[in-house]
Amino acid sequence: xxxxxxxxxxxxxxxxxxxxxxxxxxxxxxxxxxxxxxxxxxxxxxxxxxxxxxxxxxxxxxxxxxxxxxxxxxxxxxxxxxxxxxxxxxxxxxxxxxxxxxxxxxxxxxxxxxxxxxx
Amino acid sequence: xxxxxxxxxxxxxxxxxxxxxxxxxxxxxxxxxxxxxxxxxxxxxxxxxxxxxxxxxxxxxxxxxxxxxxxxxxxxxxxxxxxxxxxxxxxxxxxxxxxxxxxxxxxx
Numbered sequence: 001x002x003x004x005x006x007x008x009x010x011x012x013x014x015x016x017x018x019x020x021x022x023x024x025x026x027x028x029x030x031x032x033x034x035x036x037x038x039x040x041x042x043x044x045x046x047x048x049x050x051x052x053x054x055x056x057x058x059x060x061x062x063x064x065x066x067x068x069x070x071x072x073x074x075x076x077x078x079x080x081x082x083x084x085x086x087x088x089x090x091x092x093x094x095x096x097x098x099x100x101x102x103x104x105x106x107x108x109x110x111x112x113x114x115x116x117x118x119x
Numbered sequence: 120x121x122x123x124x125x126x127x128x129x130x131x132x133x134x135x136x137x138x139x140x141x142x143x144x145x146x147x148x149x150x151x152x153x154x155x156x157x158x159x160x161x162x163x164x165x166x167x168x169x170x171x172x173x174x175x176x177x178x179x180x181x182x183x184x185x186x187x188x189x190x191x192x193x194x195x196x197x198x199x200x201x202x203x204x205x206x207x208x209x210x211x212x213x214x215x216x217x218x219x220x221x222x223x224x225x226x227x
Contacts, residue, residue, distance in 0.1 A: 035216070037165075044122070044208060044218060044219070044220045044221040045157075045159075045165065045208050045210075045218040045221070046218065047210075047215070047216040047217065047218060061215065061216075095164060095165070097165075102170070102171070103212075104153040104155065104170060104171055104212050105153070105155035105167060105170040105171070105210065105212070106155070106157070106165070106167060106210070107167060107176075108167075109164040109165055109166070110164065111164050112164050
């Protein structure tokens with residue numbers, strides 16, 4: 001069965017960087033697109049963008065350019081989200097989410113990674 | 120692409136039916152049959168409940184159904200149960216992906 005397992009919670013200071021991982025299993029990693037979704041405390045879901053797991057080409061949604069980087073290590077079926085120059089407003093739960101064959105919806109979700117930015 | 124519009128909250132008693140609306144534009148909800156719905160319990164990841172307006176993934180109860188009219192999609196939950204209490208989000212796919220603001224369902 002498809003599983004997306006994310007790395008654990010992170011506590012970072014403003015200005016630092018963080019790298020969140022999402023390890024996939026149960027399917028061929030390069031077959032489907034991997035997306036990232038942010039959820040700030042008490043807020044809704046916000047699509048950050050996606051990465052083509054076949055080519056490694058990332059696409060960033062508006063508001064997620066510059067400090068946000070999507071990457072892959074296909075040898076270990078893992079996607080990464082790196083955020084640099086962290087700000088307090090980056091505090092959120094970050095989810096990886098898989099879009100499978102149909103391409104129209106998020107079929108599977110990771111359990112989420114809480115990133116807290118505080119001095 | 121602006122967020123889709125959902126009511127902040129809805130409520131219903133056990134056994135009743137409720138409907139959650141999701142309003143977009145002719146460029147997203149109205150233009151394509153690519154609306155999906157997600158259920159999120161507190162502290163948990165979202166779960167796909169409906170895709171492509173009205174299709175249920177395997178394992179999702181048939182008490183959940185979806186529909187669309189014009190620029191508004193709807194999620195209906197019939198025979199409300201306590202376990203249905205959660206946040207619900209709609210999403211649309213066009214050239215980009217967008218979520219609604221979410222609706223908190225309270226089972227009275």
